[in-house]
Amino acid sequence: MTCPICAGAPTEKYKPFCSRRCSEEDLGKWLKGSYRIPIKELDENDKIEKDIKVDKTFIN
Numbered sequence: 001m002t003c004p005i006c007a008g009a010p011t012e013k014y015k016p017f018c019s020r021r022c023s024e025e026d027l028g029k030w031l032k033g034s035y036r037i038p039i040k041e042l043d044e045n046d047k048i049e050k051d052i053k054v055d056k057t058f059i060n
């Protein structure tokens with residue numbers, strides 16, 4: 001197995017990464033991926049707003 005970030009030889013301490021830098025870079029990727037969650041929540045808020053508009057139409 002090689003380091004998933006730079007394909008270098010992994011070290012025992014930072015397995016499967018070759019260094020702390022590479023393990024942190026991988027963590028950064030995961031954190032970037034988590035930024036997608038708030039966007040999904042925004043989509044849900046849009047849905048809720050649409051639902052409210054439907055309710056207003058119903059009242060009128």
Ligand SMILES: [Zn+2]
Pocket residue numbers: 003004005006007008017018019022
């Ligand atoms: Zn590496």
